[in-house]
Amino acid sequence: MTEQSVRPDGITSPQAAPPVADLGTHEVTNQVPPRADGDMLSADPALVDAVRRECGDPAALGRLADAIGTAEHREHAHRANAHEPVLHTHDRTGHRIDEVEFHPSWHELMRVSVEHGLAAAPWRAAPGTGAHVTRAAGFYLTSQLEQGHLCPVSMTYASVPALRHDPELAARFEPGLTAGTYAPGLAEPDLKAGLLAGMSMTEKQGGSDVRSGTTVATPQPDGTYRLTGHKWFTSAPMNDLFLTLAQAPGGLTCLVLPRVLPDGTRNAIRLQRLKDKLGNRSNASSEIEYLGAVGWRVGDEGRGVATIIEMVSMTRLDCVLGSAGTVRGAVTEAAHHVAHRSAFGRRLADQPLMRAVLADVAAESEAATLLALRLAGAVDRGETSLLRLALPMAKYTVCKRTSALVAESLECLGGNGYVEEGPLPRLYREAPLNSIWEGSGNVTALDGLRAIAREPHAVDALLSELDTTRGADHRLDDAVAALRSELSTPDERRARRLAELGAVCLQASLLVRHAPDAVAGTFLTSRFDDGPFRTAGTRPSGAEDVLLERATPGR
Incomplete structure (x- = not known):
């Protein structure tokens, strides 16, 4: 048996001897192997x-x-x-x-x-x-x-x-x-x-x-x-x-x-x-x-609020980034699990309903990733007008969706996902955090209304961004038309609707421009097509192969 190497901080080196698989009464089978080192970027094109x-x-x-x-x-x-x-x-x-x-x-x-x-x-x-x-x-x-x-x-x-x-x-x-x-x-x-x-x-x-x-x-x-x-x-x-x-x-x-x-x-x-x-x-x-x-x-x-608000804005960006990362971490764990676990005679990754669920979550994860990085690019380039409205919209929507998306990913692991030895329980507890910190849902949505009322150039910057994909998809065009209507008559009672609609339009526009057609199409179908269904997997898109390939580590 190989001796274990123990670091000064008490952590056992990964070169330690493997665990015993033959327990005498049964052999350990159909359990998911640990993720390989160095797979973070391979699972996130x-x-x-x-x-x-x-x-x-x-x-x-x-x-x-x-x-x-x-x-x-x-x-x-x-x-x-x-x-x-x-x-x-x-x-x-x-x-x-x-x-x-x-x-x-x-x-x-x-x-x-x-x-x-x-x-x-x-x-x-x-x-x-x-x-x-x-x-x-x-x-x-x-x-x-x-x-x-x-x-x-x-x-x-x-x-x-x-x-x-x-x-x-x-x-x-x-x-x-x-x-x-x-x-x-x-x-x-x-x-x-x-x-x-x-x-x-x-x-x-x-x-x-x-x-x-x-x-x-x-x-x-x-x-x-x-x-x-x-x-x-x-x-x-x-x-x-x-x-x-x-x-x-x-x-x-x-x-x-x-x-x-x-x-x-x-x-x-x-x-x-x-x-x-x-x-x-x-x-x-x-x-x-x-x-x-x-x-x-x-x-x-x-001028305390005006001074510290720039700090709040940057931490709000990190709320979006943190939530997008939390979702991606959960999706990656789920994709790794279904690629290696079998049930009822087939790999989970080969079963149509599991594929439909995970593809939906993966599409929304990519939408959150693209929006978060677009906002970071706006910081780099000094696009303050776009950030003034797009950032609270993104903070409201991406952070609000995180809990549901992490829960769907956790469920892909069944009972194994609910055990504290794995990372998903911790991700699940983290999921609501960014929706609360630096302004909970109502506070953030109302901040968007203030931007509309006081800084009309922020509205112009948002609509200019969306105009880049005009005519690319009729569903997105219809959603942007609805957004224009909401922006023209902002109402406090509809502030959440306005924030979500703005963020989803931005996500869809970014996916149409930069993602594979299968990814953009899955997102557009899940967010804009008629019907009351909003849980993952209720709209199989036919694009599961592409989405699962893009989310699974170690390809």
Whole structure:
């Protein structure tokens, strides 16, 4: 028997001896083999094509895929969630420390993601060079494995546009945020090789209504502010910096607070407890108190929402990317399972109804992928008008659909899909998250209405994008005509309908332009043809061969 190699973090090397197959009473048969290392891109041609089309860097994406597409990295994802973060408010001698302890697998996930440029590194690149597309594709790939650690990664990425409202603060902190170096531990930010940023907005009484916040920011003679109040959700509280909202004399204001002050002392930020969440278990979401914490103003007093909204927009993009990645991860697991599992004398992948179900889910997965990468390309090219309306529409629709699509994929595995030893239960718990964070469904849909009312150029940009496929398919033309009607008479009661219709039209248009006819046709049939049927597999399209081939690893 080959000796097992055990790493310092306790993870057994994949070179360990194989398990015993002959158990004495029965032989293990008809079980699905582990996925091979390095199969992430082979199972996702839609992503590969989109990265090239949006001018990303396929080589950089390939390096990341090689690093995370291994049994070892999947084990890190499992362990980071099985061994949840632990809050230590005091040390053994009674001193207040407010620290969170993470499992070594969390730190390995963070290291890989930060060093491969998934945090703020793209902001170092010149506009239009594809850096944001490459990063978006990497975020999408990594979301297929583990989303908890991507919360601090996402907030770090999103912090840079907000900090740039104050050139002095941006010059001070941006080099560390964009460094691409993972440097855990508490230290004064100016002394660290790499920085992570967080966001602290919501309060008990307000939730999404951040203007109702009661945290007070009092100006000091040295130009700093002292903050007193509470925050109901602050994820990744061990990050180095936090962008937060508080009531200054001039109104709601954005401020940045470090965990460690310039003199080396801890800022007065107290961690009250960690949230016990449905999913995202590896990530430490906390309730915090500011007890005279020191912060610096970012932007003008009274302009807090306008300042921090750029951070919110970028994290919303990551919600779309994360949801699209979650769906793709679930589809890939399901496709791998049905390719190797047999029932009733045939492989599951050869059975017509199973093929119809998985083809439907795979088509919608490709639609989400194309839309997410198109939005990332818009960030790279500075297409702010398109993003202003298309992003909330995509955030509403893609994130809302994720739970149903992951559930369908899980069901393809039957009872095996419901067992915690596999990845699908974790993906299922993650599925509702992005629909809630950075604005739940109603908040996001209503944000689309605000864009229509206040920024008509956003409507023009959306319709111009859709005009590129006018005449390609009558069903899409009819849907775009219905969208034009909705846009001309926006109604709060129909905000969700408008958001979904806009996003689905964008997805269909992108598929018509860039996907194989079989993929586009399956999506158009499932979303636009008459009839009440909306569960997967109710509309066999005849394109199952193409869709399953594109979704199955190891071809």
